[in-house]
Amino acid sequence: MRLSPRTIIPSMFHRRLWLLFLGAGGAGAVLAGQSYRLTVAQGERHLAAAEARLVSERWTPTQRGMILDRKGRVLARDEASYDIRVRYRVITEEWAYSEAARRARREHRDAWPTLDRAQRDALVQRLLPEHQATLRAMWADLAQALGLSAEELEQRKSAVRRDVARMAMTVWDRWLEARREEVNREQEVTLEDVQRPLREHQESHPIAQGVAEEVGHRVRRLVEKYPGLEIAPSGRRAYPFETMEVEVDRASFPSPLRAPPPGAPVQAVKVEGVATHIIGWERGLAAEDIARRPRVDPKTGVVDRGHYQPRDRVGARGIEGSHEDTLRGQRGRVTTHRDTGEEQVVEHVPGGDVRLTVDVALQARVQALMDPSVGLAAVQPWHHPAVTPAGQPTPLADGTPLFGAAVVLEIDSGEILAMASTPSFTRDRLQEDAEEIYSNPVEAAWVNKALSKPYPPGSIIKPLVLVSAVSSGAHALGSAVECTGHFLPNRPDRFRCWVFKQFGTTHTGLLGRSLLAPEALAVSCNIYFYTLASRLGVEKVVEWYKAFGIGSGFGLGLDDEYRGVVGEPPPGERLSQSHAILMGIGQGPVAYTPLHAADIYATLARGGLRLMPRVVKSAPPRASDLHLDTGALDAALEGLRQSVQEDFGTGHTLRFPDGTREPIFTDRPGLSVYGKTGTAEAPDILDRDPSDPDAVRVLREGDHSWFVVMVGKKGGPPRFVISVVMEYAGSGGRVSGPIANQIIGALVAEGYL
Numbered sequence: 001m002r003l004s005p006r007t008i009i010p011s012m013f014h015r016r017l018w019l020l021f022l023g024a025g026g027a028g029a030v031l032a033g034q035s036y037r038l039t040v041a042q043g044e045r046h047l048a049a050a051e052a053r054l055v056s057e058r059w060t061p062t063q064r065g066m067i068l069d070r071k072g073r074v075l076a077r078d079e080a081s082y083d084i085r086v087r088y089r090v091i092t093e094e095w096a097y098s099e100a101a102r103r104a105r106r107e108h109r110d111a112w113p114t115l116d117r118a119q120r121d122a123l124v125q126r127l128l129p130e131h132q133a134t135l136r137a138m139w140a141d142l143a144q145a146l147g148l149s150a151e152e153l154e155q156r157k158s159a160v161r162r163d164v165a166r167m168a169m170t171v172w173d174r175w176l177e178a179r180r181e182e183v184n185r186e187q188e189v190t191l192e193d194v195q196r197p198l199r200e201h202q203e204s205h206p207i208a209q210g211v212a213e214e215v216g217h218r219v220r221r222l223v224e225k226y227p228g229l230e231i232a233p234s235g236r237r238a239y240p241f242e243t244m245e246v247e248v249d250r251a252s253f254p255s256p257l258r259a260p261p262p263g264a265p266v267q268a269v270k271v272e273g274v275a276t277h278i279i280g281w282e283r284g285l286a287a288e289d290i291a292r293r294p295r296v297d298p299k300t301g302v303v304d305r306g307h308y309q310p311r312d313r314v315g316a317r318g319i320e321g322s323h324e325d326t327l328r329g330q331r332g333r334v335t336t337h338r339d340t341g342e343e344q345v346v347e348h349v350p351g352g353d354v355r356l357t358v359d360v361a362l363q364a365r366v367q368a369l370m371d372p373s374v375g376l377a378a379v380q381p382w383h384h385p386a387v388t389p390a391g392q393p394t395p396l397a398d399g400t401p402l403f404g405a406a407v408v409l410e411i412d413s414g415e416i417l418a419m420a421s422t423p424s425f426t427r428d429r430l431q432e433d434a435e436e437i438y439s440n441p442v443e444a445a446w447v448n449k450a451l452s453k454p455y456p457p458g459s460i461i462k463p464l465v466l467v468s469a470v471s472s473g474a475h476a477l478g479s480a481v482e483c484t485g486h487f488l489p490n491r492p493d494r495f496r497c498w499v500f501k502q503f504g505t506t507h508t509g510l511l512g513r514s515l516l517a518p519e520a521l522a523v524s525c526n527i528y529f530y531t532l533a534s535r536l537g538v539e540k541v542v543e544w545y546k547a548f549g550i551g552s553g554f555g556l557g558l559d560d561e562y563r564g565v566v567g568e569p570p571p572g573e574r575l576s577q578s579h580a581i582l583m584g585i586g587q588g589p590v591a592y593t594p595l596h597a598a599d600i601y602a603t604l605a606r607g608g609l610r611l612m613p614r615v616v617k618s619a620p621p622r623a624s625d626l627h628l629d630t631g632a633l634d635a636a637l638e639g640l641r642q643s644v645q646e647d648f649g650t651g652h653t654l655r656f657p658d659g660t661r662e663p664i665f666t667d668r669p670g671l672s673v674y675g676k677t678g679t680a681e682a683p684d685i686l687d688r689d690p691s692d693p694d695a696v697r698v699l700r701e702g703d704h705s706w707f708v709v710m711v712g713k714k715g716g717p718p719r720f721v722i723s724v725v726m727e728y729a730g731s732g733g734r735v736s737g738p739i740a741n742q743i744i745g746a747l748v749a750e751g752y753l
Helices: 005-041 041-051 094-108 117-146 150-182 213-223 287-292 318-322 324-328 361-370 427-432 436-439 458-471 498-503 509-510 517-523 526-536 538-547 577-583 596-603 628-643 733-747
Strands: 055-060 075-079 080-088 204-212 229-233 237-238 245-246 266-271 282-284 313-315 330-339 343-347 404-411 415-423 609-611 622-627 653-655 660-661 669-681 686-690 692-700 703-713 721-724
Touching: 055 266, 075 282, 080 213, 094 117, 094 318, 117 150, 117 204, 117 213, 150 204, 204 213, 204 237, 313 324, 318 324, 318 509, 324 361, 324 669, 330 498, 361 415, 361 703, 361 721, 361 733, 404 596, 404 733, 427 436, 458 517, 458 526, 458 538, 458 596, 458 628, 458 703, 458 733, 509 517, 517 526, 526 538, 538 577, 538 660, 596 609, 596 703, 596 721, 628 669, 653 733, 669 733, 703 733
Parallel strands: none
Antiparallel strands: 055 330, 075 237, 080 204, 080 229, 245 266, 282 313, 330 343, 404 415, 404 721, 609 622, 653 660, 669 703, 686 692, 703 721
């Protein structure tokens, strides 16, 4: 059958019509789907976005929490303060010319278009002195308001100009290189082609930061009077006890340093940087801070009201750093609806306070006693041995400052009452002269030596060796040991007793008998403790050292805790019995901190209960029982008593060059003192020789001076431990002993004993 053209045409028409209907329907369906998606599926999100354009948000500052000492004294707090800022155009005095030019154009509006450049400049120059005078008056008034000299203020202006110029050159050089790459170096491009004003050229810069409220009030009056001067609340961290005056009573000092006759004034010592290593300080904001606490959590979308913003300060070290999140607090927020004018206010939440176990008054006393100006921490004639053994370093010259650390620990609680590291420094000095602090390896002021620096323990470790050997069954308490002068029968040059090394004699010869535990501790016989360590063996020595905490940290929340090391010989050596023998007297592969020393003696005083030291009051107690032999503990305590209270004890007597003698420890009625000296071989402090870059020079060499004492009421258990180390100072008894004695006096003065 054949179709006619009339039949074909309608058929094609209808098909096209249906295609049009289908296309229109598809488009309608797409539009309907999109409408549904926008209004229903995503309606809430788009509505929120639209409403957000009608809402403004302003964050209000919070207040950082305080740091308090154990008695509630404020060690760190926020104070109302202000930053004084000046526009860069005013600092460079470009403002004066711009204002003169603006006024000239205004006053000669009609004639200005017809004037040439020279005529215009003449009009500007005629008005310029008046505006320059305004700036001179502003700077003079500002200097007076800030309490600065004109020279100091000019130095700050110069520093701003220098910093901005340095930044501009860095940016322009980068732009110049990029521009040259862009034109493929076919066209010459100079610095002038890319020099455009930066944001730093337009904005204000700080001339004074953190000024007190009364200063801010004076400057605020100037803001209304002068151009380009701004004042903004900033908040300042204040440390009220950072510098303290401490009266030092020298009546019980060693006789060459003793006070003048009765009635003479007590020496006042200005102590700077009190507890700086413990409290810490703040620093400027860094990228990692913003990354750690962004305004909005990228995973959850939750807003963090403790987020960081430009110009925020961040805790850097000590408690300020480790407790940053506790101290920081949360910002307030003011949300304004622009369509209605309604405001929603969320108040800020102040940061939490942190209370320490430290007594700042005791801390200041300890730091004062360790100030070289007082004399105890400076080389004295009686510090030197009567004869310097061959091969030993030449003693330091009299008057040389000595540096070190001291810890005062309450035995029953494990709380740290004081933890001094010398020399210390103020935060202003850190800001102004950080290079000097961080570049002196002898002083090493940046290190918290009580907690962060390793020292070989020397003979103060001997009570630990005694109770470990007896408690493990390696040594019977009633078994006497003969002091032969050297531990190896045929090697008088190795493993020697200190009396044999210095005087060629033995303790057995001096006492007329072999030694039992208490007298071995009292006279610090090396041979006795070589013997005990040899019987324990190297693995057991390491095991017991670790049981007492050497090799593990304290978790105080302070910086760079040194965990201690034991049983790790130098590269190329294997741990052996020789190392065990050395560790028996605190030498060889073992090192720890003054806090470890105090912790170990406190454990002995508690009968073997180890209570982890704490510096933050809220830190939970952590305890473990070492199950020590009670007889060994009693013998150790008796040996420590004899060491400081009997004439033959190494910690009992000071001997002066004129032949006179006197006790190291003052007789304080009602108190009992127990203690142990230590003189530990120490690695040299080396530095590059400036005259020969390939050579090194020895800055300090010799032995560290240790003394650890326990003190309490007569008839009762010890209540406090004091550990002292003085670097490269030599004899523990002669140097650290008098310092430990005066710290006992500080405990008495502060009402602890």
